[in-house]
Amino acid sequence: MTPTTFNTNAIDPNPTGLHAHGDDHGHDDEHGGASHSTFKGYMTGFVLAVILTVIPFWLVMAKVFPSSSTTALVILGFAAVQIVVHMIYFLHMNTRSEGGWSLLALVFTVVLLVIMMAGSIWVMFHLNANMMPSMQEMKNMP
Secondary structure (H helix, E strand, O other): OOOOOOOOOOOOOOOOOOOOOOOOOOOHHHHOOOOOOOHHHHHHHHHHHHHHHHHHHHHHHOOOOOOHHHHHHHHHHHHHHHHHHHHHHOOOOOOOHHHHHHHHHHHHHHHHHHHHHHHHHHHHHHHHHHHOOOHHHHHHOO
């Protein structure tokens, strides 16, 4: 038997034209993948995250608002903005990544969380209002 020799110049190692997983040729947008951020993008996200952390800290320490509930609402607003900053700059979520499915999954998750939290609070409030005995009933208890 004679060994079979292959002409490596004649064989196309990638006949389909698809790139291997590790080959990054900057074609993320055409394949629907999330864009990889640059150092500038990461630093922008980091600076925004620091600013969105320092401002609420200052609001609490300096007692800028007289009402603690107002301060809490403002801090919740800053927290929501910071979540968006983290999703965009660090998790690379946008409408183009994965054909928009990651953003759609996020919206679905948020809707489910709002329904579950609102329903839980509603049930607990009504249980508290309907199950607690009144003061008159408390006086009549043995």
